Amino acid sequence: MSDSNKSPSSIPAFVLGAAFFYFASLSPEGAPQWFFGILGALSMLTGLNRLNQNLDQDRKIEAANTPSGNFGSARFANKRECAAAGLDDPNGLFLGTHEGEMLFHNGKAHLLTVAPARTGKGISVVTPNLLHWGGSIFVTDPKGELAGMTARHRAELWNQKVCILNPWGLHGLPQHRFNPLAVLVDLYNDEALRRSLTGEVRDLALQLVPEPEGEAKNRFFREGSRKLLRALMLHMATRDCPERCTLPELWRMLQSTAHLEEAITSMALSDALDGVIADLAEDVARLMANNAEQFGDFREGAVQAVDIFEPSGWLADSVSASDFSFAELKSRPTTIYLVIPQDEIGTHGAWLGLLARQAIDAVARQHGNEQVLFLLDEASNMGRIHNLTESLTALPGLGVRVWMIVQELAELRRVYGKEATATIMSQSEVVQFFAVQNHDLAKEISAALGTRTVITHNINLGRTIDENAGESRSETARPLMSPDEIRMLPRDKQILFVQNAPPILAQRVPFWSVRPWGDWAEHNPVEGNTPRSKATFRMRYLINGVKV
Structure with missing residues (x-):
């Protein structure tokens, strides 16, 4: 809208009208006061009309300067x-x-x-x-x-x-410990929860050897490593020495051929979980005998997954036992x-x-x-x-x-x-x-x-x-x-x-x-x-x- 199109101001008309009324009041008796009164009224009406025009124009200008929101109305919160x-x-x-x-x-x-x-x-x-x-x-x-x-x-x-x-x-801070595999022993020892053991082992194996998003390459070998980890974790959870169900012990079994063969022999004699442990031992032994190269790849992947927990490393003592339970986050x-x-x-x-x-799983279960x-x-x-x-x-x-x-x-x-x-x-x-x-x-x-x-x-x-x-x-x-x-x-x-x-x-x-x-x-x-x-x-x- 052009500035040249703005309506004239109403102020001069109001001033002129006021002047006519003033002159009318000063006129001597008998003079044509009505004439000045009419001029004053006309001036006032003209001023009111121009005022209304200006107000209407201001409303139009304000509307023209107010975004419609047709292209979006995003704003920050007040x-x-x-x-x-x-x-x-x-x-x-x-x-x-x-x-x-x-x-x-x-x-x-x-x-x-x-x-x-x-x-x-x-x-x-x-x-x-x-x-x-x-x-x-x-x-x-x-x-x-x-x-x-x-x-x-x-x-x-x-x-x-x-x-x-x-x-x-x-910084001299306390050094508490938590054994991530202790939950497996707890599940096995609780008959009401024992059926959850294999699921927990499967989840642990997936955490240790995760499946990369959208990467199908080498999935077969990753699953082979997970299967080996599952077999050994189930063995450690169900044998008679629960204090040795730890990640450093798992590393020992995988790293040493002698320890691994000893574990497989022990698993073959186990009747835990209705013979599941013995069946897993048979599968592992067959793979070792018939396809040593492939088994070596599976084993190497499993070792890499637990390498940070090797017995002489920084994490070994921290994961060797538990000084608290993650469930305490919910209970107190x-x-x-x-x-x-x-x-x-x-x-x-x-x-x-x-x-x-x-910890998330432990809290969610409580x-x-x-x-x-x-x-x-x-x-x-x-x-x-x-x-x-x-x-x-x-x-x-x-x-x-x-x-x-x-x-x-x-x-x-x-x-x-x-x-x-x-x-x-x-x-x-x-x-x-x-x-x-x-x-x-x-x-x-x-x-x-x-x-x-x-x-x-x-x-x-x-x-x-x-x-x-x-x-x-x-x-x-x-x-x-x-x-x-x-x-x-x-x-x-x-x-x-x-x-x-x-x-x-x-x-x-x-x-x-x-x-x-x-x-x-x-x-x-x-x-x-x-x-x-x-x-x-x-x-x-x-x-x-x-x-x-």
């Missing part, structure tokens, strides 16, 4: 919408802040955080929740700084049982830390995945309404957790919440595949992104944020100097945030996708910005002293009847 989504409940998990208010999520389903290394996941995501949330937690702890900073707090203030699996003995307030050096995750990450899978949080940092480096994506829908109803933390979505897709990663994201009530640098990921986030309708203005210059310029308006689509805008977000900003809410452009804050979290955290054994800047947020707690 404070009211965050509250409507339940993000103001301090009993939930801490996500960050928005417009000066702390955000919490008190749902039952899962969460996913995607952020590169060394961008503050520990100080703004994991540590705050270890300090704040009083429920049971299973947490993977690269570098051991989480246990060093929060274990005493969770034991003393939250009155929790704290277990620290720390095979490398980092418990926190379990899995501590591993950062530079060992690439080679020993399978240990994290194995124990995470067993009765009760308690929610257990699985904080899985470096989730893509622990290998594929067998049957996780297939179980995500059911797990919240069984008291299991999984919070996966990865550096890139591409890593998750590499481990779980595209479809399974899509399942993980769809089953996550909260998906959190920050410090995004990967352009492909930024494009994905931009597409997920959606588009909005924007007004564009075009100036049409006249063809001659005397012709007035004109203005036209049109609508077009624009991303709520472009990939470049996402990559250039300040480091303390984050994008949250929360179920039943528009996307949220929120703030990240370190734990020391919240009182009393900064006071509760212990010395960081890796980075040194925690900054003691003035807290900008305050939380209130009632612990053991005392307000904190």
Whole structure:
């Protein structure tokens, strides 16, 4: 709409009308006052008409400048919408802040955080929740700084049982043990549960020798390795020395031909599980005799699967016995830390995945309404957790919440595949992104944020100097945030996708910005002293009847 088409102002008409009325009041008696009165009234009516025209024109201009939404109506959530989504409940998990208010999520389903290394996941995501949330937690702890900073707090203030699996003995922290194969002995010794033994062995073999997503090549050999592992694990679980049902012992059997032949001979004489063990021994012995080369390939694959548990390695003692049960996560307030050096995750990450899978299964089998949080940092480096994506829908109803933390979505897709990663994201009530640098990921986030309708203005210059310029308006689509805008977000900003809410452009804050979290955290054994800047947020707690 051109400015030259605007209606004249109504003010001069009102001024002129007022002047006529004034002159009428000053006229001497007998003068034609009615004439000035009529002129004043006409001027006033003219002014009212022009005022109405201007108001109508303003409404049209406002409508022209208001996007119709035809190309999309994406926007970020406001404070009211965050509250409507339940993000103001301090009993939930801490996500960050928005417009000066702390955000919490008190749902039952899962969460996913995607952020590169060394961008503050520990100080703004994991540590705050270890300090704040009083429920049971299973947490993977690269570098051991989480246990060093929060274990005493969770034991003393939250009155929790704290277990620290720390095979490398980092920072002088406790070194508790857990035997992943002990569950097999327990199942065999319980007649009511004995039928579950073969299924558990099958799942363990799939965890140790996972089936890569979409890779059919060498599947025959992987299955051969799994079959050998299943046979030997069943043998160890059903023989008379349950204390030797361990992964280091399994490695010994596979590595030594003498030990393997001894095991097969013993299995052939077993009547356990209605003769199943003896049948497996016969199959293994036949393969060894008739196709030694193929059996060697199966055996080599099985050895590689348990090589990190060899008797002289770092993990041997940690998996030799159990000082606690994963079921305690459900039966009483418990926190379990899995501590591993950062530079060992690439080679020993399978240990994290194995124990995470067993802990999830143990909690899911227990009765009760308690929610257990699985904080899985470096989730893509622990290998594929067998049957996780297939179980995500059911797990919240069984008291299991999984919070996966990865550096890139591409890593998750590499481990779980595209479809399974899509399942993980769809089953996550909260998906959190920050410090995004990967352009492909930024494009994905931009597409997920959606588009909005924007007004564009075009100036049409006249063809001659005397012709007035004109203005036209049109609508077009624009991303709520472009990939470049996402990559250039300040480091303390984050994008949250929360179920039943528009996307949220929120703030990240370190734990020391919240009182009393900064006071509760212990010395960081890796980075040194925690900054003691003035807290900008305050939380209130009632612990053991005392307000904190």
